[in-house]
Amino acid sequence: MDIDWSNVFEWTTLLKCFVTSGLICVIGQILIDKTKLTPAKILVIFVTTGAILGGLGIYQYLVDFAGSGATVPLTGFGYNLAKGAIEGVQQYGLVGAFTGGVKAAAGGIAAAVFFGYLAALISKPKMKKQ
Amino acid sequence: MEKIGEQTIKFNTPPTILECAAIVGPKEAQGPLAKYFDQTLDDEFWGEKTWEKAESKIIKETVSTVISKAGISSKEIDCMFAGDLLNQCISSCFGLRQLNIPFFGVFGACSTFVESLMLGSICVEGFANKVLCATSSHFCSAEKQFRFPLELGNQRPPSSQWTVTGSGAAILSKSGKGPYVTNITPGKIVDMGIKDANNMGAAMAPAFADTLISHLVDTGRNPSYYDAIFSGDLGYIGKEIVIDILKSKGYNIKSNYNDCGVLIFDKTSQDTHSGGSGCACCGTVFSGYLFKQLREKKLKKILLIATGALTNSTTTQQGETIPRNCTRN
Amino acid sequence: MDPLESKETYKQYVDKKSPNSPILKNCFNAFWVGGLICSIGQIIFNICKERGFDTQMSGTIVSIILIGIVAFLTGLNLFNKIGKFAGAGSLIPITGFANSIVSPAMEYKSEGHVMGIGGKMFTVAGPVLVFGISTSIVVGILYLIFNAQSITLV
Numbered sequence: 001m002d003i004d005w006s007n008v009f010e011w012t013t014l015l016k017c018f019v020t021s022g023l024i025c026v027i028g029q030i031l032i033d034k035t036k037l038t039p040a041k042i043l044v045i046f047v048t049t050g051a052i053l054g055g056l057g058i059y060q061y062l063v064d065f066a067g068s069g070a071t072v073p074l075t076g077f078g079y080n081l082a083k084g085a086i087e088g089v090q091q092y093g094l095v096g097a098f099t100g101g102v103k104a105a106a107g108g109i110a111a112a113v114f115f116g117y118l119a120a121l122i123s124k125p126k127m128k129k130q
Numbered sequence: 131m132e133k134i135g136e137q138t139i140k141f142n143t144p145p146t147i148l149e150c151a152a153i154v155g156p157k158e159a160q161g162p163l164a165k166y167f168d169q170t171l172d173d174e175f176w177g178e179k180t181w182e183k184a185e186s187k188i189i190k191e192t193v194s195t196v197i198s199k200a201g202i203s204s205k206e207i208d209c210m211f212a213g214d215l216l217n218q219c220i221s222s223c224f225g226l227r228q229l230n231i232p233f234f235g236v237f238g239a240c241s242t243f244v245e246s247l248m249l250g251s252i253c254v255e256g257f258a259n260k261v262l263c264a265t266s267s268h269f270c271s272a273e274k275q276f277r278f279p280l281e282l283g284n285q286r287p288p289s290s291q292w293t294v295t296g297s298g299a300a301i302l303s304k305s306g307k308g309p310y311v312t313n314i315t316p317g318k319i320v321d322m323g324i325k326d327a328n329n330m331g332a333a334m335a336p337a338f339a340d341t342l343i344s345h346l347v348d349t350g351r352n353p354s355y356y357d358a359i360f361s362g363d364l365g366y367i368g369k370e371i372v373i374d375i376l377k378s379k380g381y382n383i384k385s386n387y388n389d390c391g392v393l394i395f396d397k398t399s400q401d402t403h404s405g406g407s408g409c410a411c412c413g414t415v416f417s418g419y420l421f422k423q424l425r426e427k428k429l430k431k432i433l434l435i436a437t438g439a440l441t442n443s444t445t446t447q448q449g450e451t452i453p454r455n456c457t458r459n
Numbered sequence: 460m461d462p463l464e465s466k467e468t469y470k471q472y473v474d475k476k477s478p479n480s481p482i483l484k485n486c487f488n489a490f491w492v493g494g495l496i497c498s499i500g501q502i503i504f505n506i507c508k509e510r511g512f513d514t515q516m517s518g519t520i521v522s523i524i525l526i527g528i529v530a531f532l533t534g535l536n537l538f539n540k541i542g543k544f545a546g547a548g549s550l551i552p553i554t555g556f557a558n559s560i561v562s563p564a565m566e567y568k569s570e571g572h573v574m575g576i577g578g579k580m581f582t583v584a585g586p587v588l589v590f591g592i593s594t595s596i597v598v599g600i601l602y603l604i605f606n607a608q609s610i611t612l613v
Contacts, residue, residue: 025493028547055598085599097599107519115530283542
């Protein structure tokens, strides 16, 4: 199958993606620097916010606008979980609320577990030099 | 031995610090005090498989070094006091298990070294002839237990401190030519409500000030009585806070006060933010640097006050102080 | 002024005394690194689309590839340097999530495969899954209760 590279590098899409995700990260950075929140808490805040905004249907607008700029940040992970749960409910009813979310995020979770194990097998942590 | 004032103990036949030894890790070896240490390591594993094992090896080797430097056999040592930062003080227990010396485990967080010296001095004043005091800490094992995995890509805030990798050990003796431990002032637990685990200096500074003032009041001395006053690991921020607090209480210690955590690293080139910390911070700085200064009579009377943040991985609380006073005649 | 007057005054005093993080510089780095990571994701996404995958599957492929790259960089002891430089720029994208799983796995390898790597893998990232998945289930149940598109407020 031929790939149309002009579609792949369509600059308006990339620019919207770059700016949106950059701004999301800046919000995270302000939280890091201005509060005493640990990285784990910040990740939780982003995922939960994403899931709530996703459930309310608001995050969909950001995804339509910025593409990966909205889905790659952890808010997108939350959005994906919530979207999956809603689709699960539409398809299977109550049980879908339990299966849909994780099903939608399964690729990412499984990849993180597998690659994490692989990295631990072959590599050793080193002391930070700075 | 007698109690003077509220919380100070004065020794009638002051114990001598017979010998000291310090071994430090690769980062400390690049610091300004490198040349004072007995041995510096090239890597943080030192041939071991884990950091915990490496830390045990460091304390074990430091203790062997101090015993051989003192020219005595380990049988002459009546008991030893040691501790570290890891849960249940495992580095000390595992590192020192082959020595066959009666062992007291001590936990005073970063103040462990001074706490050991205080308890050791009391023993020497009592039944013992020679007492060994040792402590260790390791950057990697401490980060692992108290903070985050090393490979986690997080930013260290400017107030954070760098745990010193290394070990310091000292032998106290009933007879000797000094330097002597003349007075000790165990500090109280002081909690000023600082909850930020990345700002230990600020958490411990009030405890330092409290103990220093108690010590001065008990002994009737002025800060200027001492050639130098050292804190264990308050870092740059803690140091500034301490100077401020004491100024507000009417003491000026700016000219003869310094901090071991400030001395051990070069802040600008080593990116250690607020300075060094950990048991080994004042342990190595005292054993390596200050002890030599005392012995060469460059410093005659010093006051060393180490503070420890009494924290564990789940409750981030703080702070107590254990100060020690060491006077050279 | 006596900074030790009360816990409150001491806290204020300490906040004033402690140096602030260089927030402008940090935000700038977070902005462009975060933007760059997501743009790489977008390029992979576009390629997947061109290859005929649907949106859902393309998004999953983006996640898997980015996570794989992060695991590789973490294994090479490089990711913590990126993280130190970029802060939230590498934490907030899926890369931060991946790193928070890979780094404890490596760290606790010394405690064995089952209780070490296996048991400690989620020490940092576990909460993300707990709260993320729980929220999604609540969202699903609420959707079921209101059972209509009217849940979509906007």
